[in-house]
Amino acid sequence: MSSNVRFTDFKSDAQPTWCPGCGDFGTMNGMMKALAETGNSPDETFVVAGIGCSGKIGTYMRSYALHGVHGRALPVGAGVKLANPDVEVMVAGGDGDGYSIGAGHFIHAVRRNIDMTYVVMDNRIYGLTKGQASPTSREDFETSTTPEGPQQPPVNPLALALAASGTFIAQSFSTDAQRHAEIVKQAVEHDGFGFVNVFSPCVTFNDVDTYDYFRDHIVDLADTDHDPTSYDDARSRILDPGKEYQGVLYRDEESVPYERSHGVDADMSDIPDGAPEDAMDLVREFY
């Protein structure tokens, strides 16, 4: 890893096509800052992106990257990390991508606890498909496909992560640049699966969960007596309805990442020219 990496090194030369004012700009800047500040270089970083406006992030960042299919970014990240644990893996996507079509993978990625970072750009709407309800949309939020609102309670991603034995659960607000970058940085530094749900407003399709709304409602955990290492503190905050927290809600200091508990440490790209030297032993097992 090179120490003189600047966050702009993680910027590609592609011009983002996000709507002016989209929260994803700030989310991405914070991710790039966090990567640079933790001493990673684009050569040794792999970004996996989901599908959605949020998923375009893989194009705008500069690193090894894969822009996959809808909802399946997390397993791709797992594969990269296990095949080469030296690579820094960051997975990013939207709330639809992560909590709807990819919800199953989310729960299992959390409990698998591979040492990577997952950033969800939560705009509480489907942006790319032009404004349908997402799993985090409010119960009465009227959209083209839910004219009366979804009439189902939104999912609580932090609660899902806690229930799935998450070891690092955080939330940030994309426009609060300093704080957001700092929280993502802690997620990167966490030994295990670092999960950050980012409020990343959609200025085009969501007129409820706006910058103003979040500005007015966010409570920064740094301003409270919250102890992120306390499971009970985390649980009561996460299950507190209607509260929009910013900060690290839970951090398991004993977290042992999957790679370590499973003894996965080899760079698997490195293989011999022929069969392993003792491969005939594999045959002899069948005597």
Place this chain on the structure above:
Amino acid sequence: MPADFNWAIGGEAGDGIDSTGKIFAQALSRAGRHVFTSKDFASRIRGGYTAYKVRTSVDQVQSVVDRLDVLIALTQRTIDENLDELHEGSVIIYDGDRTTMEDVEIPEGMIGLDVPLQALAEEAGGAIMRNVVALGAACAVSEFPIENLDSALEKRFGDKGAAIVENNKAAARKGREYVLENYDEAFGFELECTDENYVLLNGDEAIGMGAIAAGCRFYAGYPITPATDVMEYLTGRIEQYGGHVVQAEDELSAINMALGAARAGARSMTATSGPGIDLMAETFGLVATSETPLVICNVMRSGPSTGMPTKQEQGDLNAMLYGGHGEVPRFVLAPTTIAECFHKTVEAFNLAEKYQLPVYLTADLSLAVTEQTYPPEEFDMDAVEIERGKVVDEGTVGEWQDESGRFKPHALTEDGISPRAFPGTEGGVHMSTGLEHDELGRRTEDTDMRVRQVDKRTRKVETAREREPFEPREFGDPDADTLVLSWGSNEGALIEAKSFLDEEGIEARYLSVPYVFPRPDLTDAVDAAEETIVVECNATGQFADLIEHDTLTRVTRINKYDGVRFKADELAERIADVLATDEGAEEATA
């Protein structure tokens, strides 16, 4: 036709049928006899009929036949299920004390040996050894030296302690002695032993072994019959070579993990069966568009839907050739024997990396779960070659950068193959995507670039056709008027059917095709034949359709889709029938 001996043990699932059958098969293999096993099993763990069948000869055996010489029947149903295969002089070993066997009916002309399996096992140290007593009885009937059973018992029970091994040996001897004392007739079987040392393995194991030999280090899968054995084989073994197996939450995850690992530079694989292939279809397209080398193993079973999960079929050919939206270049390799499962797996990894695309490696249930003996040299590890294709490192990456120093993972090349850079390679930074893209991997809807990228991906297939032999396996008379084609596990039955047909004076040229796509050009072979017969285990003749499409010639189809593999004698009869009908038709028009 080798002098073969056919043996089976059958009972209810949970009766230990599998492990008992395997002990006998291993004993035969260790005594230098060739073995071919097959299993009748139902999709349940307890209850329901299940049987393990062993065909053995001093010559190689590669198929099953419609004949059973000795049957150990733990239930009446075992006899009923096998009536067709039992014949005059067949020996049935059973325990008349068992409640299920009290009113046992031994069919006319067959020999029933009532052996108190349970009581003798108890005498030897525990009722659980009942099946081993039966094995001892089978040794007496077949004049197979019981010492050969000992080493198989040691292998099976060795890690449970010497006492258990000794008890089992004693149990086997009790079974043998009981038969010798109570039945003094000669049964007419004699299982000769040789000094050869064979290995005994099934197709799934051969695939797993081939994967390790080929340098596969990452496997992600979700359990499904009959592919699970691949995963079970790799678990615990791949780690010894620095690899890892993940049991994913579902098939979507499995293929995506495997994709991620492949992008990180690992030789990577997933294995599943039909329903799993359906789930993987979306990512399959991404694998191809992102030009990621990946081996996807499909161990076919009866479909559609959950179909008959424990039964044979070759019904997924179309799904593999055409599955997924859009047009996706892919290779489909179908090993035709258990040994070929090993060799084709190695080849699948090389092809995947050389051409940077998804490779379907498909076995069918019959190959996957049945075992066959081979001389160990058949799996010559020194002959394994690993070809990684166009992988760049820091020294060569510069050749593949644009004027601004950006790496071109989808460079337009004459052969259609672009360079690959693994993370960690300085100067190789790039993004891949399922979206249509330019040479740099950037999304594009430019009409010209779209066409050039599609052409580039498609061109790999032509390149492979030029560079790889993709030859069929041939046997029989090359000048015969009849051409018989098959794919997958039918080869073994075909080789043995040939012996039956030879005896009848029926000659044919046989081609067994392990490369389904790209496939060899069979036009000349089909044109040269008066009649082409295509043999496969499905109802519609998916492979036959391909041959007709390629050669513009009508073929005759022999299909089987009852869930059971072709038996050699059955197949010979069906081929003979086709030819006899033709002759009849000719006479009628003469």
